[in-house]
Amino acid sequence: MVAGPASATGTRTDGVNTSQAQSLRTALRNGTLARTAGKTDVCSVHRLRCQAEMLTVSKKSKTPIRQSLGTTVGPMTMAPPIGYGAKELQKAYGLTNASSRTGTIVVIGAGAYPTLESDLAIYRSAYHLPACTKANGCFRQMNYLGGAPYKPAKGGDMQYGEEELAVETALDVDMASAACPKCRIISMQVPVIDGFYGTTKQTHNAILHFATGVRTAKKLGADAVSISYGYPTDKYSDKGKIATLMRQPGMAIVSSSGDDGFMFEEGQWPQSLRTVTSAGGTSLYVDKSAKRGYREVAWNGAGSGCTDDLGPAVGQPKSVSKACYGHRAASDISAVADPYTGVAVYDSYAPYTGMPYGFIVVGGTSASSPFLAGLYARAPRNKSIIGPNTVYAAPSSAFHDVTIGTNFGVGMCKAMGYRNNLCDSAVGWDGPTGRGTPAGLKAFKH
Structure with missing residues (x-):
């Protein structure tokens, strides 16, 4: 550590x-x-x-x-916030007039975060979203088994970890709020140690805790789960008990595709699983000349690649999986992830430094995953959902097709023996952005 x-x-x-x-x-x-x-x-x-x-x-x-x-240069903090806010994201993805049900979103992350409820209140107030509190039944915190949330860590390295990991958790709940303002939100915690790199045993323990949290979410009646973490894949993570826990028909499970671009055949868990929707990423720009007022290109950090020990994702057609020679190809669907076109996030938890951030600008596929999970929860409930099956069954009109950008270098995938659309944006499906970004809720209810 x-x-x-x-x-x-x-x-x-x-x-x-x-x-x-x-x-x-x-x-x-x-x-x-x-x-x-x-x-x-x-x-x-x-x-x-x-x-x-x-x-x-x-x-x-x-x-x-x-x-x-002692440095005087640091994160881009400002109130009012600089990054994209809830109302802008709703407009960009065709949600302004979309129906909204009171679904339940579970975001699973590592470590304690005792100021999360008050931080969420500040974010939602800034964008005139309805209050989401423990008192009104909208917000809950718990551990991955469904019990009381963890108490703050003691000791420098664990406090240090919790302060960093709080940025992730704040991003998760803020993006879930932006996608579905009326949804209930559960922040589910695994131990802070699970957020660190470690031995194979420690990694397997973390994977088990996250997967158990997914099962707990299903027992609580959740509509969607988001996991913005990535772990190395192996037989333990991809098959057997873990695969069974991560197969929950009727509940969407969404996970970040990664922030390191094309990953060849070294996909990360859990987005590598057949029963998980892999969330890719884009750069989002305001463009008054575009019909919807925005345009998108593939973010160069968005993860893509193949999981060579698993078959295609549920619902993934042969026309897509052939890019990975019949194996699981990522990603499936995307939303904004580029930190340079990032989203506004509010985080005040600073147990280590004692210097809260406030509003910051954050990106990564950690932003797209909870946002997309929020859309699954916002759409009419579909008991047939398993993995990205509805994404692949939806018509092309359900997406903004992203046809510009690369996460590896134009033409480099072909030079390495892969199909170019694993790295380069293309008409239809491609690795960095999947089928594209949401144009309303059609992709989540078809």
């Missing part, structure tokens, strides 16, 4: 001032923010398993614990 630096507390000196905010908001939406801003991998740089990336004020910014080391 990697321990964090020495703990420190103090006043934040980084962030964005009011005079900069409007120009940064505009730059994020028109695709020019990458010229000046930086980004940092919230998770894997520190040997954590989540799939989130945070925008920083400059390309010289350090990692998310940098302020404890």
